[in-house]
Amino acid sequence: GRRLVCSNGRLSEFVIALGERLGGGLVRAGGAGNKALLLLEGEASCYIQDRGVSRWDSCAAQAVLEAHGGCFAKLAAVAAEPGSRASYTYLASATNADFEPGLAALTPYNARAPPPPGGADAPPPLATSAEQLKPYSNTCGLFALPPSEMANLEEYRQAVREAAARHPPAYD
Numbered sequence: 001g002r003r004l005v006c007s008n009g010r011l012s013e014f015v016i017a018l019g020e021r022l023g024g025g026l027v028r029a030g031g032a033g034n035k036a037l038l039l040l041e042g043e044a045s046c047y048i049q050d051r052g053v054s055r056w057d058s059c060a061a062q063a064v065l066e067a068h069g070g071c072f073a074k075l076a077a078v079a080a081e082p083g084s085r086a087s088y089t090y091l092a093s094a095t096n097a098d099f100e101p102g103l104a105a106l107t108p109y110n111a112r113a114p115p116p117p118g119g120a121d122a123p124p125p126l127a128t129s130a131e132q133l134k135p136y137s138n139t140c141g142l143f144a145l146p147p148s149e150m151a152n153l154e155e156y157r158q159a160v161r162e163a164a165a166r167h168p169p170a171y172d
Contacts, residue, residue: 075141
């Protein structure tokens with residue numbers, strides 16, 4: 001099986017289902033850069049996360065992984081488009097340049113203003129405009145492969161789609 005490196009914090013049902021689908025277990029780790037290095041060291045086969053991180057957390061990880069021939073892309077794009085490796089935008093901007101309507105949940109971590117309170121069991125509201133999000137929040141999830149796994153991109157995409165059908169990604 002393929003080992004999925006994931007957060008050492010809370011995991012969504014999507015990530016748990018994806019880990020089961022890949023069959024190699026989960027490697028819990030902190031930091032996007034650390035996770036990219038674990039891929040390059042062969043400790044894990046992929047880094048896939050539906051939780052958001054900030055661009056300053058992911059930019060160096062992406063640069064190192066891609067310099068070695070791997071990929072670091074938006075999870076939402078990889079899941080939707082065969083062969084896609086659409087990257088985040090790292091240009092200075094007053095608004096979130098990668099906003100996709102109805103995809104990201106507004107959370108205290110990614111929202112410019114505190115999201116409106118919901119009921120105890122209510123999911124957080126979805127962002128409806130780029131202006132609701134912090135400019136440098138990655139809100140489309142993360143998908144990363146080391147060079148050794150690039151030939152299996154389509155297999156990973158299929159695994160992501162199957163896990164998402166059971167448990168839609170949180171994108172928060």
